[in-house]
Amino acid sequence: MATLFLSRYLVPVTSAPIEDGGLLVREGRMVGVGRRKELTAAFSGAAVVDFGDAILLPPLVNAHTHLELTHFPNWARRSGQGESPASFVDWILHVIRVKRGVDVELYRPSLAAGIAAALASGTGAIGDVLSYFPARQAYVNTPLRGHLYLEILGREPAMGRKALARIGELLDEKRAGQLKLGIAPHAPYSVSEEYLEHIYDFARRRQVPTSLHLAESREETSFVRDSSGPMKEQLYPFVGWQGLVPPPARRSPVAFVEACGGLASSGLLVHGVQVDAADAQRMAKAGSTLVCCPRSNARLGVGKAPVELYRQVGVPLALGTDSLASCDSLSVWDEMAFAHRWFEGRLTPSELLAMATINGARALGVAAEQGELKAGLGCNFQVLKPAALPEFNNLETFLCSPGRSAEVSALFLDAWDVLQKN
Ligand SMILES: [Zn+2]
Secondary structure, eight states: OEEEEEEEEEOOSSSOOEEEEEEEEETTEEEEEEEHHHHHHHTTTSEEEEOOSOEEEOOEEEEEEOGGGTTHHHHHHHTTOOSOOSSHHHHHHHHHHHHHTSOGGGHHHHHHHHHHHHHHTTEEEEEEEESSGGGGGGGTTOOOEEEEEEEEOBSOHHHHHHHHHHHHHHHTTOEETEEEEEEEEOOTTTBOHHHHHHHHHHHHHHTOOEEEEESOOHHHHHHHHHSOSHIIIIIHHHTTOGGGOOOOOOSOHHHHHHHTTOOOTTEEEEEOOSOOHHHHHHHHHHTOEEEEOHHHHHHHTOOOOOHHHHHHHTOOEEEOOOOTTTSSOSOHHHHHHHHHHHTTTSSOHHHHHHIIIIIHHHHTTOTTTSSSOOTTSBSOEEEEOOSSOOOGGGHHHHHTSTTOGGGEEEEEETTEESSOOO
């Protein structure tokens, strides 16, 4: 039995948008994408679902977030820590203070709320980072795909060995729901060199994906390069690491991570704001994907990722919202609209659409299922119903404008409308 989904506009992402488009699905797979007229004539026996004045396109991919922190704004308000931190390191201290006051039992409902918010805004795959591992049960029976990265940080090798042994046991489970389990070493300033090498070696042997916050702030660069700055003066004493400040690495955070074996095509690098041309070359050579989180970068005042440099050297870019500890929503639609404005044309609407779909899907190993509309993929798509459709030739710019998130009216994942608004 085949079903033909029709929509006034159809955006396959990897090929040109189609006016009066159709998507033919048979046995849970896409078998045809094209003009309504031609598909209707060729498959006259197919059941028809006509979405009318709507836009049909792939689900979005949120390649970096921490859904366990979805209730963070409430936690911060309740703890009296609601004020905006003045610097990047102040923000880290703020997050640590708030997290210390939260009962770990609250992480699971917070994660469940994040999953619901992601689905409601048309997200079909996710690169999620988890610090409280028992909360992973929230993913059981959810239709989201992608990676769930178990987060580790620390500077003491003995504790590190213990943590890795525990993670090794969890990795035997392979998946949380449909998400493949991976490892997220937190950042080059919160994991020791020896530990980082050990983690990457472990990830390679176990063939699990990794994700790392890298080159996010100037403070990170001064700490890694010179062992100086607010990370040494404020962060390390705050967490009791004052005796564990490493010697200066005399290299950039990207070069430092490369030397630890941490640049690889199976690893996501997140932020990549404070990089130079040599760093971008290192990432390109390794085949790494960079996940940009523009709203988080703006909120924390760390600068803008050099997207033109990445384009020039061929580093694929994906998009992430990061957590509600540093941005206002978990909607990738909102992230695209913000990025379009913030990068002032340095990212075109079609580049942003690719970042938010196919590039993220490839980086999270789900491109055989979703990320574009193409014969062979699974039945994964979303439908936007705006109050008024834009002109056809203005479609991609419209998709990168504010307001799209609330227009998501259906999200088909594995052939089921998981929002069930229709
Ligand atoms: Zn993050």
